[in-house]
Amino acid sequence: MKKTVAFVCIHNSCRSQMAEAWAKHLGKDILEVYSAGTESYHEVKPGAVEVMKEVGLDMSDHYPKLLSDIPEEVDILITMGCGVVCPYWPNQHQEDWGLEDPSGGPIEGFRTTRDLIKEKVEDLVQRVTAGEL
Template sequence: MSDLGEAPHATMKRVLFVCVENSNRSQMAEAFAHIYGGNAVEAFSAGSRPSGVINPKAVRFMDELGYDLSRHASKSLDEVSGEFDAVITMGCGDQCPWVPTKRREDWGLPDPKHMDDEGYRQVRDDIAQRVRALLTSL
């Protein structure tokens, strides 16, 4: 029997999620892309002015879903390179510079860092739904 499957990188999609601090929304989006995309997606997140830390609330609320966000690092856009199949900004407007991509979307999500637990969960769950829809459409 021969293996007729494609090389793993032949159809792998590259997705970048961008927000200003890279500590909440874009980190959760990257996590959901890993969860839903598996080996078919190469997911990244970055910030235009990264805080250098992952918000403990983001870690806590992703842990509720069984994902360890504490393994992520807050990073700058300067640390990611190449062309992407999709670049998704999280409502950072002009503070998110241009990155080479085939598809660009701005989700205009509120920053949950000062929200109560219920508000934070709502933003997290909205991100989950949007990431799932994005990956289906790529």
């Protein structure tokens, strides 16, 4: 049975979207993946879409979602380091990845964030596979 994981940020427009794409790719056999934001936003940041396309992951059909768009309870809740306290969302395990938001900066910042998220998702997949989560 797959573990449900939700990546949550403020706008669900960059970091949580990249994490969702990586987790769906790297953990497709063991994870059921969602992402959401605490506030509505009009688009996924073009820089995030661009840098994920560079590594072969297409996020062109992604759109920002709210917490109300994901399951009411998840196994694993990952916050992205948004500097705000997310509302309580029922989960079995929660952690914060403390990632800087590259929005508004150069494309290289998006690439750095993309690569950090990949490493963190690879670690998450390994821990779930090992039965640690």
